[in-house]
Amino acid sequence: xxxxTQSPTSLSSSVGDRVTITCRASQSVATYLNWYQHKxxxxxxxxxxxxxxxxxxxxxxxxxxxxxxDFTLSISSLQPDDFAxxxxxxxxxxxxxxxxxRLEI
Amino acid sequence: EVQLVESGGGLVQPGGSLRLSCAAxxxxxxxxxxxxxxxxxxxxxxxxxxxxxxxxxxxYADSVRGRFTISRDNVKKSLFLQMxxxxxxxxxxxxxxxxxxxxxxxxxxxxxxxxTMVTVSS
Numbered sequence: 001x002x003x004x005t006q007s008p009t010s011l012s013s014s015v016g017d018r019v020t021i022t023c024r025a026s027q028s029v030a031t032y033l034n035w036y037q038h039k040x041x042x043x044x045x046x047x048x049x050x051x052x053x054x055x056x057x058x059x060x061x062x063x064x065x066x067x068x069x070d071f072t073l074s075i076s077s078l079q080p081d082d083f084a085x086x087x088x089x090x091x092x093x094x095x096x097x098x099x100x101x102r103l104e105i
Numbered sequence: 106e107v108q109l110v111e112s113g114g115g116l117v118q119p120g121g122s123l124r125l126s127c128a129a130x131x132x133x134x135x136x137x138x139x140x141x142x143x144x145x146x147x148x149x150x151x152x153x154x155x156x157x158x159x160x161x162x163x164x165y166a167d168s169v170r171g172r173f174t175i176s177r178d179n180v181k182k183s184l185f186l187q188m189x190x191x192x193x194x195x196x197x198x199x200x201x202x203x204x205x206x207x208x209x210x211x212x213x214x215x216x217x218x219x220x221t222m223v224t225v226s227s
Contacts, residue, residue: 034214044217046215049215055215087149089213091211091213093210095152095209097149097151097152098149099149100149
């Protein structure tokens, strides 16, 4: 299986900050890389698919980049609602998730 | 509005069985791939199984292959997960999720249920 490694695993930031989360794959996944936001007790939410495509309804402060093995999720100006755990997922072959990045105030 | 509602979770002893269900509405169920994903307490998300619209394609994570069986009923718009020979390490919240397309790969999960808790303990 393809392993995904996210960094950092936790991050403390403030409202208005710009943050970047990285995801590195153990082998190329082309652009079959997705990003999700998950809050405790809630359903996970798709933010970005195909590495760079913003899911409908997701605020434009979220953006994704990368291809091959190295990817990033950026949030341009943190809002209070953005504090959550973020996961990358590859679907190049048998789907796998990264270990998650917890974003805290 | 797309809705996915899981049910069937609960407490079961090691070695026991449980059948999860996911009721879908708000989209054309019989054209989408469907998946099960779990979150073990204190851990991250883990994809465990998926099935294409016509049940012709399916896959399992190594951790559940041979013990769990995915199925679907397109008439009833429902997805199922039969879990046998359960282990304590299967304790988790189990989510049903909808794929954007038709394949098990090269896709994304664009709608999720709220999850159902499965506890395996003696």
